Amino acid sequence: MEILHVSAECYPAAKVGGLADVVGALPKYQTQEGAIAKVVIPAYRNAFRESGKYSFELVHQGGLWLGHDWFHFNVWKESANALGFDFYQVDIPGLLDTPNVYGYANDTERFLAFQIAVLEWLSEWQHQPDIIHCHDHHTGLIPFLLQYGRKYSGMQHIPAVLTIHNAQYQGQFGWDKLYLIPSFDLWKSGLLDWNGAINPLASAIKCAWRINTVSPSYMEELYHSANGLEGLLNTERSKARGILNGIDDAVWDPSADPMLTTNFGIKDMTKGKKANKQALCEEFKLDPALPLFVFIGRLVGDKGADYIPEAVGRTMFENPGSFNCLVLGSGDAHIEWLMQQARHMHAEHFGVYIGYNETLSHRMYAGADFLLMPSRVEPCGLNQMYAMRYGTIPIVRSTGGLRDTVTDFGDEGGTGVRFFQPTAGDLHHAIGRALELYGTKTNFNKIRKTGMQQDHSWNKAARQYMDLYTSLT
Numbered sequence: 064m065e066i067l068h069v070s071a072e073c074y075p076a077a078k079v080g081g082l083a084d085v086v087g088a089l090p091k092y093q094t095q096e097g098a099i100a101k102v103v104i105p106a107y108r109n110a111f112r113e114s115g116k117y118s119f120e121l122v123h124q125g126g127l128w129l130g131h132d133w134f135h136f137n138v139w140k141e142s143a144n145a146l147g148f149d150f151y152q153v154d155i156p157g158l159l160d161t162p163n164v165y166g167y168a169n170d171t172e173r174f175l176a177f178q179i180a181v182l183e184w185l186s187e188w189q190h191q192p193d194i195i196h197c198h199d200h201h202t203g204l205i206p207f208l209l210q211y212g213r214k215y216s217g218m219q220h221i222p223a224v225l226t227i228h229n230a231q232y233q234g235q236f237g238w239d240k241l242y243l244i245p246s247f248d249l250w251k252s253g254l255l256d257w258n259g260a261i262n263p264l265a266s267a268i269k270c271a272w273r274i275n276t277v278s279p280s281y282m283e284e285l286y287h288s289a290n291g292l293e294g295l296l297n298t299e300r301s302k303a304r305g306i307l308n309g310i311d312d313a314v315w316d317p318s319a320d321p322m323l324t325t326n327f328g329i330k331d332m333t334k335g336k337k338a339n340k341q342a343l344c345e346e347f348k349l350d351p352a353l354p355l356f357v358f359i360g361r362l363v364g365d366k367g368a369d370y371i372p373e374a375v376g377r378t379m380f381e382n383p384g385s386f387n388c389l390v391l392g393s394g395d396a397h398i399e400w401l402m403q404q405a406r407h408m409h410a411e412h413f414g415v416y417i418g419y420n421e422t423l424s425h426r427m428y429a430g431a432d433f434l435l436m437p438s439r440v441e442p443c444g445l446n447q448m449y450a451m452r453y454g455t456i457p458i459v460r461s462t463g464g465l466r467d468t469v470t471d472f473g474d475e476g477g478t479g480v481r482f483f484q485p486t487a488g489d490l491h492h493a494i495g496r497a498l499e500l501y502g503t504k505t506n507f508n509k510i511r512k513t514g515m516q517q518d519h520s521w522n523k524a525a526r527q528y529m530d531l532y533t534s535l536t
């Protein structure tokens with residue numbers, strides 16, 4: 064079976080968040096399951112392409128109309144199998160040759176052109192896949208165009224699968240841009256529409272042969288809270304599944320991770336984590352003798368980053384000098400400002416790095432004692448699984464994938480601290496419980512080790528995806 068994943072991100076070629084980690088890992092595990100899994104993403108002009116470390120061969124040249132504009136495009140294949148699967152990049156000069164993945168005024172046009180280029184390439188390719196697996200709204204018009212695009216009728220038989228990584232983002236645009244979409248039978252327009260706009264995510268939910276979310280709990284939550292798509296998801300319920308993400312245990316392995324100061328395994332966990340914490344604290348001028356809480360992620364409301372300063376601040380006022388907090392992330396200007404304020408107020412105990420830094424994130428998972436994940440919405444979440452693998456105890460709000468992967472240390476075999484309401488008060492209480500746990504060294508170490516022993520590998524999910532495809536072919 065041949066699967067083609069179509070995505071906006073893929074680690075290590077282009078990463079903004081967990082979507083990249085998933086698309087960079089799942090195909091490797093699908094290959095182990097006996098499938099041939101390939102990935103195609105845009106050819107951004109970022110460090111991956113500019114580093115000169117990877118070699119590419121040109122496998123296709125074509126052209127596409129985006130409304131009245133003609134664009135030439137190239138498809139490049141990474142030629143040394145460096146990612147562990149066939150990896151393709153679509154280069155559209157003038158649209159996709161940007162340093163960043165998202166954030167441009169013409170993102171709608173950029174990702175529309177990407178999808179059209181993929182379809183144009185596929186329609187001429189000798190190796191048409193058995194399954195086209197689309198990820199999130201950036202690739203959401205593909206299932207519709209495969210079925211109803213006049214030019215692509217030769218591919219109607221190929222099943223399209225949609226994975227919803229985050230239903231908050233739907234990629235809507237106005238009907239005035241309809242002329243950008245390749246021609247189709249106009250009486251099918253309703254399949255593009257949701258609430259009076261063209262909605263790529265809604266269209267994919269309607270047209271994909273199967274849809275899935277990245278955890279079972281998130282699938283259930285979407286039926287009553289999906290940023291306006293609840294009714295649609297209930298209608299399409301029969302083709303929906305929840306498949307829990309895994310983590311790439313080759314990339315995320317504390318005993319071999321080249322980004323760490325000191326590698327460690329379960330046997331030398333205490334020593335190894337201490338050495339990593341020491342180095343991290345030196346860099347941020349924090350006292351390594353104190354428990355260290357970290358947050359890594361997008362500084363946005365969905366991640367609950369906004370109420371961290373208040374919750375942490377309250378504990379710091381109650382017990383001055385009892386712990387340190389270190390934040391890595393970027394996002395909403397207001398939340399970045401709140402973090403900087405917290406640093407000013409608790410100078411010796413609060414470190415902040417505004418920006419994206421892959422190496423630092425690995426060092427934080429390794430050096431921290433606790434990871435804060437107070438998400439309001441969390442379709443799966445990978446950070447909590449990385450944290451456990453690196454012997455760091457996650458403090459999570461019980462929602463979506465966090466609920467499916469972390470049990471409270473008060474329960475048998477528990478590996479984290481769970482709380483329920485996304486408020487500073489509940490998080491403050493959870494931090495208090497974590498500090499008590501830290502005080503009981505034996506229990507604290509036992510829970511860290513139990514976390515390291517959890518199996519969050521991709522094997523199970525890879526098999527579930529294979530079953531899902533098999534049901535379609």
Ligand code: ADP
Nearest residue numbers: 080081360391392418419420421424444445446
């Ligand atoms: P999401 O995709 O919603 O942002 P996930 O938990 O699925 O959340 O994945 C986030 C991924 O992005 C993890 O690999 C995390 O380590 C990484 N990450 C997030 N923010 C940063 C940052 N500022 N620097 C480095 N890595 C980051």
Ligand code: GLC
Nearest residue numbers: 081082228277442443444445
């Ligand atoms: C999205 C979600 C996150 C999930 C990731 C990978 O970015 O916000 O929860 O882990 O996709 O599926």
